[in-house]
Structure formats: C-alpha cells, structure tokens
Amino acid sequence: MSEPRRITEGTSAHKVYRYVPWAIFALVAITAPFWAAHTPAFSVGESTLTFSLGNLNHAVAYMVGVLGLGILVGYNGQISLGNSFFMGVGGYITASLVTDNGWSFLSTLIVVLPVCFVVGMLVGLPALRIKGLYLALTTLGLAAVFPSIVRMEQLRDRTGGANGKRITSDLDAPDWAPIEEIGDVLSSIPVLGEWAYGEGVSGREVDGIWVYLLLALLAGAAFWVARNLIYSRPGRSIIAIRDNETGAAVNGVNVPMTKTLTFGFSAMLGGLSGTMYAMAIGFVAPDVFGINLAIFLIVGLVVGGVGTLSGAVIGGLVIVFVPVWASQIESVPGVPERFLRGPTGTFFLGVLLIVLTFFLPGGIVYGLRKIRARFVQVVPPQEVAGGEEVLVSAGDATGGLMSRHGGGSALDLDDDVVDPDGTGDGTTHRVVPASAQQTNQGEPT
Amino acid sequence: MRASRLWRIFAVLLALSLVAAACGDDDDTDTATEDTEDTAADGGEDGGEDGGEDGGAVEGEIELAEGTTINTEDCPSDWDPEAGLTDDEITLFMSLPESGPVAALGGLDDGMRAWFDQMEPIDGRTINLVSADDAYDPARTLSNVEDVLETDEPFAMTYMIGTPNNLAIRDLLGDECMPQLFNSTGFPAWGDPAEYPWTIGGLLGYNTEADLWCTYITEEIGEDATVAALFMDNDFGLAYEETVNECDINLVESVRHDPAAPDVTSEITTLASSDADVVLLGTTGAPCPQAMAAIAQSSWQPQVILSNTCQGIATYFKPIDPAGEGVLVAATAKEAGELDDPDVMAAREALEAANLNPDEGAFYTGVIFGHTVENVLRAAAEMEGGLNRVNLMKAVWNADFTNPLGLEGGTYKTDGVNDAYLVEAAQFVRYVPPAEGEELGKYEAVGDIINIEGETGSVGG
Numbered sequence: 001m002s003e004p005r006r007i008t009e010g011t012s013a014h015k016v017y018r019y020v021p022w023a024i025f026a027l028v029a030i031t032a033p034f035w036a037a038h039t040p041a042f043s044v045g046e047s048t049l050t051f052s053l054g055n056l057n058h059a060v061a062y063m064v065g066v067l068g069l070g071i072l073v074g075y076n077g078q079i080s081l082g083n084s085f086f087m088g089v090g091g092y093i094t095a096s097l098v099t100d101n102g103w104s105f106l107s108t109l110i111v112v113l114p115v116c117f118v119v120g121m122l123v124g125l126p127a128l129r130i131k132g133l134y135l136a137l138t139t140l141g142l143a144a145v146f147p148s149i150v151r152m153e154q155l156r157d158r159t160g161g162a163n164g165k166r167i168t169s170d171l172d173a174p175d176w177a178p179i180e181e182i183g184d185v186l187s188s189i190p191v192l193g194e195w196a197y198g199e200g201v202s203g204r205e206v207d208g209i210w211v212y213l214l215l216a217l218l219a220g221a222a223f224w225v226a227r228n229l230i231y232s233r234p235g236r237s238i239i240a241i242r243d244n245e246t247g248a249a250v251n252g253v254n255v256p257m258t259k260t261l262t263f264g265f266s267a268m269l270g271g272l273s274g275t276m277y278a279m280a281i282g283f284v285a286p287d288v289f290g291i292n293l294a295i296f297l298i299v300g301l302v303v304g305g306v307g308t309l310s311g312a313v314i315g316g317l318v319i320v321f322v323p324v325w326a327s328q329i330e331s332v333p334g335v336p337e338r339f340l341r342g343p344t345g346t347f348f349l350g351v352l353l354i355v356l357t358f359f360l361p362g363g364i365v366y367g368l369r370k371i372r373a374r375f376v377q378v379v380p381p382q383e384v385a386g387g388e389e390v391l392v393s394a395g396d397a398t399g400g401l402m403s404r405h406g407g408g409s410a411l412d413l414d415d416d417v418v419d420p421d422g423t424g425d426g427t428t429h430r431v432v433p434a435s436a437q438q439t440n441q442g443e444p445t
Numbered sequence: 446m447r448a449s450r451l452w453r454i455f456a457v458l459l460a461l462s463l464v465a466a467a468c469g470d471d472d473d474t475d476t477a478t479e480d481t482e483d484t485a486a487d488g489g490e491d492g493g494e495d496g497g498e499d500g501g502a503v504e505g506e507i508e509l510a511e512g513t514t515i516n517t518e519d520c521p522s523d524w525d526p527e528a529g530l531t532d533d534e535i536t537l538f539m540s541l542p543e544s545g546p547v548a549a550l551g552g553l554d555d556g557m558r559a560w561f562d563q564m565e566p567i568d569g570r571t572i573n574l575v576s577a578d579d580a581y582d583p584a585r586t587l588s589n590v591e592d593v594l595e596t597d598e599p600f601a602m603t604y605m606i607g608t609p610n611n612l613a614i615r616d617l618l619g620d621e622c623m624p625q626l627f628n629s630t631g632f633p634a635w636g637d638p639a640e641y642p643w644t645i646g647g648l649l650g651y652n653t654e655a656d657l658w659c660t661y662i663t664e665e666i667g668e669d670a671t672v673a674a675l676f677m678d679n680d681f682g683l684a685y686e687e688t689v690n691e692c693d694i695n696l697v698e699s700v701r702h703d704p705a706a707p708d709v710t711s712e713i714t715t716l717a718s719s720d721a722d723v724v725l726l727g728t729t730g731a732p733c734p735q736a737m738a739a740i741a742q743s744s745w746q747p748q749v750i751l752s753n754t755c756q757g758i759a760t761y762f763k764p765i766d767p768a769g770e771g772v773l774v775a776a777t778a779k780e781a782g783e784l785d786d787p788d789v790m791a792a793r794e795a796l797e798a799a800n801l802n803p804d805e806g807a808f809y810t811g812v813i814f815g816h817t818v819e820n821v822l823r824a825a826a827e828m829e830g831g832l833n834r835v836n837l838m839k840a841v842w843n844a845d846f847t848n849p850l851g852l853e854g855g856t857y858k859t860d861g862v863n864d865a866y867l868v869e870a871a872q873f874v875r876y877v878p879p880a881e882g883e884e885l886g887k888y889e890a891v892g893d894i895i896n897i898e899g900e901t902g903s904v905g906g
Binding site for chain 2: 054288
C-alpha cells in the first residue's frame with residue numbers, strides 16, 4: 001500500500017481538504033430533494049426501489065432524533081432507550097398546537113423545546129442513581145408507555161386518541177422561495193441535468209422541497225448547536241463523565257448537574273425531531289412513537305457511529321430507507337420469494353446491528369474515516385508549541401474508539417484529524433481524559 | 446463566554462420561530478381563501494343538483510349521489526380521470542402491513558389477487574393489484590401512497606388497513622381526486638361523503654357491531670345481565686369500547702390490553718373475578734384464541750361474544766378446540782368452511798389455484814374484498830362514459846349489489862349521505878366444535894339476519 005498523502009495543518013491544502021468535503025456535502029444536501037422529486041424510483045434487478053421526497057423528509061426528522069440520542073449515549077455514556085418518548089411529546093405538542101390553536105409549525109418549538117428539556121431533566125434525575133442496563137430498562141419503560149398516554153381518554157380531544165391526529169395545516173412553499181427556479185437551473189445542467197432532474201419541479205413537489213429545506217435548516221441548526229456544545233467546556237465535562245465518572249468528579253466536574261442537563265438537552269433534540277416528524281408527515285399516531293422507534297433510534301446510532309455527530313445523518317437515513325427498500329425487494333437470486341415477504345426490514349436492521357458490532361464497531365462513519373486515513377492524513381506543523389497542537393495531534397479522530405477500547409478517546413470528535421498510523425485504533429496516541437482536560441487551553445475545569 | 450454563545454444560539458432560534466410565526470399568517474390566509482372557495486362550491490351545489498344526472502361528465506361540478514358532490518376544478522391541473530387504466534389493465538393500489546404487529550393481515554392482497562386473476566375481465570381489462578408494506582406505520586402508508594402517485598399512478602386505492610393509516614392519507618387522496626375505496630377498518634367516520642366524497646369504508650362499523658352486541662345482550666340474555674369486556678388498546682379496540690360504554694347494558698368490568706403484549710391471561714383473570722354473565726372480546730389476532738382458551742380453562746362460564754375480525758374457524762378456533770364452543774360472533778360474511786356453498790367453493794378454488802391455503806382467514810377475506818371491488822368496477826364500466834374515476838365514485842356512492850360471499854339476504858347498498866355505509870348486515874352465529882373425525886368446527890345461525898341497511902345515514906347527518 002502506498003504511503004498516504006500528508007497534509008500539514010494550516011496550509012492551503014489543508015483548507016481545501018477541510019472545506020471542500022463540506023461544500024460537496026452542502027451541495028448534495030441541497031440538490032437531493034430535487035433529485036428525489038424527479039427520480040423517486042430506481043431499479044435494482046427486478047425490484048423497484050424508491051427514493052422519494054417523503055422518505056427523505058422523514059429521514060431528516062429522524063436524524064435529529066438519533067443525534068439527541070447520540071449526545072446522551074455516545075458522548076455522555078448514559079444508555080437510554082427513551083428518546084422516542086420525547087419525539088412523541090414534541091410531535092404531539094406540535095400537532096395539537098397547529099391543528100387546534102392555529103399556530104405555525106415552527107412557532108410550536110417555543111413550547112416543545114422547553115417542555116422536552118424540563119421533562120428530560122426530570123427523567124434524568126433517576127438516572128443519577130441507576131446506570132447501564134438498568135437505566136436502559138427504565139427508559140425503555142418510558143418508550144413503552146407513550147402510546148398508552150396519548151390514548152388516554154382525558155387527552156383524547158388534544159391527541160386524537162388511538163386514531164392518531166391529522167395536522168390540518170399545509171406547509172406550502174411561499175412565493176418568494178425560488179424553488180422552481182433552482183429546479184430549472186438544475187435541469188439545465190448539460191447532460192446530467194436532464195437525466196437527474198428532468199423538467200424541473202412543480203405543484204406538490206415544490207411544497208415537499210420547501211418542507212425539506214425547512215427541515216434541513218432545523219437539522220443544520222441542531223447539529224451546529226450540538227457540535228458547539230460537544231466542543232465546549234461543558235462538552236468536555238460530558239465526555240469526561242462517560243470516560244471516567246470518578247475522574248471527572250475529582251477534576252471538578254459537577255457530575256449530577258452535567259448528567260441531568262445532558263438528559264435535558266438530548267430530550268430537547270428529541271422533541272425537535274418530533275416536531276420535524278410532524279412537519280414531514282403531517283400526521284401523528286400513538287404507535288409511531290412506541291418501542292419500535294426507540295429501538296430503531298439505537299440501531300441508527302450504532303450503524304451511523306456511536307460517539308460521532310455525523311453518524312446521526314447516516315443513522316437517520318438507514319432507519320428510514322432500510323425498511324422501505326427491504327419491503328420493495330421482490331427477488332434476490334437464490335432466495336425463495338416467501339423469505340422476502342414480511343418483516344425483512346427489521347431483520348436487515350438487526351443483521352446490520354450485529355455485523356457492524358463485530359466488524360465495524362464504530363459504525364459507518366468510523367469505516368469511512370478509516371478509508372480516508374489510508375489516502376490522506378493531517379499532520380500538525382513542525383514547530384509544535386503550546387497545548388493546543390499537542391492536543392490535536394494526540395486526539396484521535398475515530399469514533400470507533402469508544403467501543404474498541406471500552407473507555408474510548410477523550411476527543412473523538414475532531415473530524416479533521418486522523419491518527420497518523422492510519423489504523424484507527426490510535427493506540428499510541430491516546431490521551432487519558434483527565435490529562436486532556438488539563439492540557440486544554442490551560443483552563444482548569 | 447461559551448455560555449453566552451449558547452444563549453445567542455437560543456436567541457437566534459427563538460427569533461427564527463418568531464419569523465416562522467409571522468410566516469404562519471400566510472397559511473391562515475391560504476386557509477381562508479380555501480374556505481371561501483369551499484363555501485362558493487357549497488353554494489353552487491344546490492344549483493347543480495338538477496344536473497346531477499349529467500350522464501358521463503367528468504369535468505366541473507358533478508353530483509355523484511345525494512349530498513355527495515365533487516368538483517374536478519379542485520383536482521390537480523394534470524388530473525386524468527382515466528389514469529391507471531390501459532386498454533387491458535386496471536391498476537389498483539393498496540398499502541398494508543406485511544410486517545409488524547398486525548402482519549397477519551398481510552395476506553389480504555394475495556387473496557384479492559387470487560380472485561382478480563381468475564375472474565372475467567371487466568370491459569376487456571384485468572385487474573393489476575399493486576401492494577406495498579407499511580408495517581402498520583401511518584408514515585410509511587403516506588410515503589407509499591406518495592411514491593405510487595409519483596411513479597405509477599393507480600386508478601384507485603383499495604382496502605387499506607388501519608384507521609390511523611387511512612386517516613393519514615385521506616386529505617392527500619382527496620386533493621388528488623383519487624378514490625380511496627373500502628378502507629379496511631370499521632371506523633365510523635369513513636361514512637362522510639359530504640366532506641370526503643373520495644373516501645368510503647369497507648367493513649361493518651365497529652360501533653355498529655358493538656351496538657349489535659348490546660342489542661343481543663338486552664334482548665336475548667336479559668337486561669340485568671352483567672357484562673365484562675376486553676378491548677385491544679388501539680384504534681380498533683377503543684372504537685368498540687366507546688360504543689359499549691354508551692349503550693344500555695350492565696357493564697361491571699372493562700379491561701384494555703396492550704396490542705403488543707404476548708398474552709392476555711392476566712386481563713382474563715381480572716375479568717373472571719367479576720363473574721359476569723357475558724364477556725365481550727373486542728380484540729383481534731392472537732389475543733382472540735388466547736382469551737377464549739383462558740376463559741374455557743377457568744371456572745368462569747360466561748357467554749362469550751367475539752369480534753367478527755376473529756371469525757375464521759381454521760385460524761382462530763381450530764388451535765384451541767373445543768375451547769371456543771358456544772362463542773357468539775356477529776358475522777358479516779359466509780365462513781370459509783361452508784363447503785356446501787357454491788360461492789365459497791369458487792373462492793376456495795381460486796385460492797387453491799394461487800397456492801394459498803383457503804382456510805387461512807386473510808386470504809379468504811381477500812376474496813370477499815375482491816368481489817366488492819369487482820362489483821363497483823363493473824357497475825362503473827357500464828355507465829355512460831365507461832370506466833373512469835367519476836363513474837367509479839358514482840358506482841360506489843350508489844351501490845346496490847350482493848356480495849356472493851356476504852350473508853344470505855344481506856345487501857351492499859349506499860346512497861350518498863342518506864346511507865354512507867356499505868356493509869350493514871350481520872348475523873349472530875354460534876361456534877360448534879368439530880364432531881369426532883371432523884377436521885374443522887362450524888357455525889350455526891342464531892336468530893335472523895340483522896339488516897340495518899339505510900338506517901345509519903352518514904357522519905354529516
């Protein structure tokens with residue numbers, strides 16, 4: 001294998017390396033709905049798989065749910081299965097305020113976010129006493145009870161009871177939004193445009209894309225806030241608690257407060273995800289936010305990458321599209337047709353969970369980073385000086401560490417730094433959490 | 446500093462939502478305009494009434510039936526009343542749970558296909574039924590429907606399962622002027638042609654069935670009979686519960702069970718402690734035989750009345766024979782085991798030809814549904830203008846036919862707002878376990894067929 005290319009930090013090559021992928025991602029994210037609107041189906045063998053705007057919007061909503069869970073489980077180490085509960089709370093509050101009180105979708109966040117934050121903190125209180133599997137079981141109870149709560153007689157006027165609640169407000173694209181124009185521009189791209197984007201977009205597609213753009217904006221904001229949180233001092237406290245609770249406490253982290261606030265923050269993202277679900281689907285029903293979703297979120301988290309933020313994007317896509325595509329696969333050579341009917345989607349998700357745990361324990365994001373490390377690696381400038389650079393070179397980029405080493409790296413959050421030996425295990429470059437905190441910008445915690 | 450940055454982010458978010466609140470006004474205005482349009486349409490209705498029999502028109506305001514009007518100007522600009530039709534094929538679509546908690550119902554489409562494959566073509570066209578799995582998740586029902594509208598628009602949607610699932614798509618299908626036929630749920634609100642002319646239910650209403658139970662109890666068992674009841678804790682069971690709570694019986698104990706629970710033994714124990722004279726089992730799927738078996742094993746000997754969704758003998762009674770002895774069901778169709786009935790035999794042959802087990806409830810029910818679809822399509826094809834969506838909805842809202850697998854003497858009739866429910870006949874039957882040497886038990890009729898055809902009107906009045 002040839003030597004990977006080395007890029008020195010701070011050079012223009014590093015800037016290209018750092019920002020071009022983001023630009024490509026942004027471009028893909030913005031053009032994806034136009035593509036989905038024109039090419040909602042493609043053929044694989046004899047089966048037709050769909051990539052529709054509706055599924056895409058659904059997936060964007062779930063990304064934020066997975067993100068919320070990822071903060072709690074991946075960064076804070078509190079295994080919770082209860083985030084579907086908060087998604088339900090968010091979804092139902094939005095549905096009720098929009099339908100019964102005539103609020104706009106986004107303004108319901110004024111209620112949803114604080115309510116979920118506070119309820120999340122309350123739920124987080126018992127988590128101070130119970131850990132690991134016990135906490136998982138307790139929060140699973142929360143997920144299980146949600147459908148029964150919304151079916152309660154007393155809430156029926158608000159929740160629509162067992163029949164679910166249709167949200168009677170359409171998110172129509174405003175006139176000033178140049179969605180049709182963007183569609184026309186994309187179709188006029190030579191060769192590719194006609195094939196991928198057809199004649200441009202119209203009618204319901206425009207509204208669907210508008211919803212997508214709103215959702216993408218919300219998701220972008222959520223990821224941005226989450227990233228800043230994780231990179232901040234409270235973020236380091238959150239991670240320190242995951243890695244070594246006693247060590248964190250010794251170093252002055254207020255463990256109960258940080259844990260409870262993390263629970264609240266995670267629940268708030270869950271609530272946001274629920275609101276986004278309501279915007280994407282326009283309908284909420286009790287069983288949507290039940291145990292199934294709780295488990296799907298965990299699957300999304302593990303498949304995307306525990307302890308990474310970008311894993312949530314992949315996780316959201318996986319938990320929406322795998323079941324859809326699995327149900328659309330009609331023939332696989334050598335497999336009897338009756339095996340392709342029934343719960344193949346959940347089966348595939350289960351298989352993914354097992355396979356990834358064994359072969360790619362950090363999830364898909366970890367695998368992608370490992371591949372990237374074979375070709376490119378970022379090295380610090382030669383004149384190493386001060387704590388920050390030391391920290392960056394020592395901090396390991398891979399999200400796989402947590403599961404591989406049990407404890408994990410203190411700083412598996414830096415997308416830009418790849419461990420120099422390219423193996424992804426970071427054995428020689430790990431820093432212990434406590435020392436990481438000490439070296440960081442010289443601020444004692 | 447970090448904290449202040451977070452606060453700034455919150456401030457931005459709040460500001461964004463306020464902006465959004467302002468944008469919300471746009472929506473309100475939109476709704477207002479729509480309302481005006483609706484009112485205008487309503488106003489025009491009276492004028493258009495005379496033109497109701499405007500033979501074959503598929504444009505403008507059309508009165509399908511009494512109080513049931515559509516206006517094709519509200520349809521999408523590229524709306525084609527003959528979309529989904531070719532010279533030799535009618536494409537229909539259904540989304541149903543092939544996985545998830547109620548996957549047992551996933552065979553309905555196979556049963557329907559088995560019937561469509563061997564029936565006489567309608568006007569030279571065969572029926573191509575496309576189905577998709579939604580795992581009983583309304584979001585997936587919606588995306589399945591959106592997908593199919595974008596890719597391969599069908600002529601109509603049929604017999605989709607689940608109240609939440611059908612509710613999730615009703616507005617969209619109404620906007621698209623796409624027939625949403627015979628929702629496979631007994632939710633009473635499906636009978637609302639004034640508001641939703643493109644949507645109709647296809648089962649005996651759960652409320653109607655529960656009403657029949659109440660009538661039977663007061664008239665046949667006694668007005669003071671004590672009643673215990675088990676309801677599945679979802680849209681289906683709670684629709685029963687609502688009616689039972691309202692009707693004039695002596696309900697002494699009522700328990701809900703979780704649809705996902707592995708068994709209902711503890712619920713039955715609770716009910717048994719009431720020692721009621723009658724027990725209502727408002728549940729479906731595996732809990733039906735579980736509950737009947739648990740009751741048979743206990744010292745409690747109530748008259749069991751079972752939901753007609755568990756009517757299938759081979760599926761629900763055979764595994765627990767003879768525990769189902771004496772159980773009453775308000776049946777709406779002939780049972781798959783009635784081997785001396787030529788129509789049942791034809792259904793069984795169709796299923797066997799498609800390699801499906803005719804004794805399996807979902808497949809056989811699929812054939813019953815297939816007959817209904819065939820009937821309305823034939824009726825529409827005979828109208829002036831031939832088969833198109835407008836004629837299809839006329840046929841649906843003016844239905845008058847008998848389903849060969851329906852009850853002897855029962856009719857499938859509708860008449861716009863005067864009678865918005867298709868299936869309104871039922872008959873109590875009592876289960877008799879198989880005698881020595883017989884494979885399957887059978888039903889014996891109790892009393893006469895109860896036909897409330899035309900008495901129920903519609904949701905709107």
